[in-house]
Amino acid sequence: xxxxxxxFRMSFFGGGTDMENFFxxxxxxxxxxxxxKYCYVNVRHLPRFFDYSTELSYSKTERVTDIDMIQHPxxxxxxxxxxxxxxxxxxxxxxxxxxGLGTSSSFAVGMLNAFYALKxxxxxxxxxxxxxxxxxxxxCKEAGxxxxxxxxxxxxxxxxxxxxEGYEVLPVIISPERKRKLNQNLMMFFTGFTRFSxxxxxxxxxxxxxxxxxxxxxLLLVDEAEKVLTxxxxxxxxxxxxxxxxWKLKRQTGNAVSTSDIDLLYEKGMKAGALGGKLLGAxxxxxxxxxxxxxxxxxxxxxxxxxxxxxxxxxxxxxQVIHYTPESYEPLN
Numbered sequence: 001x002x003x004x005x006x007x008f009r010m011s012f013f014g015g016g017t018d019m020e021n022f023f024x025x026x027x028x029x030x031x032x033x034x035x036x037k038y039c040y041v042n043v044r045h046l047p048r049f050f051d052y053s054t055e056l057s058y059s060k061t062e063r064v065t066d067i068d069m070i071q072h073p074x075x076x077x078x079x080x081x082x083x084x085x086x087x088x089x090x091x092x093x094x095x096x097x098x099x100g101l102g103t104s105s106s107f108a109v110g111m112l113n114a115f116y117a118l119k120x121x122x123x124x125x126x127x128x129x130x131x132x133x134x135x136x137x138x139x140c141k142e143a144g145x146x147x148x149x150x151x152x153x154x155x156x157x158x159x160x161x162x163x164x165e166g167y168e169v170l171p172v173i174i175s176p177e178r179k180r181k182l183n184q185n186l187m188m189f190f191t192g193f194t195r196f197s198x199x200x201x202x203x204x205x206x207x208x209x210x211x212x213x214x215x216x217x218x219l220l221l222v223d224e225a226e227k228v229l230t231x232x233x234x235x236x237x238x239x240x241x242x243x244x245x246x247w248k249l250k251r252q253t254g255n256a257v258s259t260s261d262i263d264l265l266y267e268k269g270m271k272a273g274a275l276g277g278k279l280l281g282a283x284x285x286x287x288x289x290x291x292x293x294x295x296x297x298x299x300x301x302x303x304x305x306x307x308x309x310x311x312x313x314x315x316x317x318x319x320q321v322i323h324y325t326p327e328s329y330e331p332l333n
Contacts, residue, residue, distance in 0.1 A: 001044040002117040003323035006110035007034035007315050008094075008101035009151035010188075010280060010289060012239075013246050014222040016215050018145030018162055020137070026212065028162035029222040030147045031172070034155045035312040039093035039106045043114040045329045046088040054079075058091040074108050077139040081131070082115045085331060089114075095310070099190070100279060100286030102148030106319075108132040109152040113319045120326060125318055129153035155318025159226055174229045181236060182229070183314050187274075187300060188289045189307040191265060214252045221246050240275030240291025247278035262288070265304070272296065272303035 009032050017028030046055055052063040056075055067085075070076035079087065089111070097103045109132045116123040123131075132149035136142050150160055150169060157179065159170045174182075221242060228238045247266070262279055265288060269277055273296030280287045287310070292300045301309055 001042065001323065001325045001327070002114045002321060003043075004041045004110040004114045004117070004319060005038045005317075005322045006041070006106045006113070006152050006319040007155055007317065008037050008039070008103060008106055009034050009148060010101065010312075011147060011151075012243065012278075013225045014218060015147070015250065016145070016211070017219045017222075018147040018160070020146065022212070022215055023162035024164045026216060027219070029219060030160050030162075031158075031222050031225050032147060032151050032160065033157040033314050034151055034316075034318065036315045037094040037101070037310070037312060039091065039103065039110055041107065041110040041114045042090040043111070043118050044088050045118070045327055046086045048086070053086050055088045057089070059097065073140045073142075074104070074135060075111065078108070078111055078115065078135055081135065081139065082112070082119070084115050084118075086329075096190075098286070102152060104142075105132060105136060105148030106152040108135055109149055109319050113321060117321050117324055118327070125153045128319060153319050156316040157314060159222065172226060172229055175232065178229070178232065178236065179314065182239065183312075185236070185240065185291055185293060186289055186312075187292050187297060188280075188287055188310045188312060189265075189304045190287055190310060191262065191279075191307060211252075214249050218246055218249050221249075237275055237291075237293065240277075242276065243278050243289075243291050244270070244276030247276070250278065265307070268303045269300055272299040274300055 011030055011032040014028065014030035017023055018030050022028060046053065052065050054064050054067065054070065056062040056070065056072060058072065062071060064070055067076060067079050075089065091107060093103065095101060109128050112128050112131055113123060129150045132153065133146050136149065137144065146162065146167060147160055150167060154169050157172045157174065159172055161168050161170065225239060225242050228234050228236065228242065266277060269290045274290035274292045277288060277290035280289055290300060
């Protein structure tokens, strides 16, 4: 039996520039972190006592006799890609799916990590990220960028650069004290609205014309935000103000990025004392994160009294195998 633990990610700057059709031509970069909320994938070979050969448990339960009968596209394609058979897989998570935290990509990374471990093979973080991108973007044909798979696999607070040659992961060099202060100044709330990121990406593609100008400006903000974090002389509150700026730019990149309800919640947070914030992920719902100085946090919490507040801590581990019990498995043929 194998159990993997894979973190969710929080993206601050550069979202959208990780789309392949943009960064191949213009370059791209994101500033993001993973934090201490995880998805868990439990995988073992299914004992041969049943009249089905594969059992899957996620938001629904599937029991099938043929891999092609699996409804979940990521599981079906991953099992084919890695030649997995007679599997029992269980998925659970600390936070809901379709909520803007890269949950589907965290699942994809964690599942691939578990499959390799079940085969007795080691897959490094780059291999897992690369194959999760291939699984979601090519095999499953889901619209979206590359940052989620990379963040979930590598973990930590990183700048991820994208180019026509691929990507590189660069840890942000920030003092522990400054990083702790940043963490303390961020507040996350669940809006209750969930959606498929790929659906939002498609709607945004249809709903707006050329977004290159806004995306290029969002790309420049990654450099500025990184300077704020790494330069101890710079007021950290500037990071919050920049979040407000990038959110306004993000809203210009597609009709499905925000809704009137989200806009109202954001406005309430800002009036209560937040310096900035953004909706995490592709847009349309999920989690709102605000940058709030400690003395204003009670005000913001009261303004968001109908939303669930989610305390969190940054994490550095990325995807991990947290339980490993080897199995002897002989294929049927």
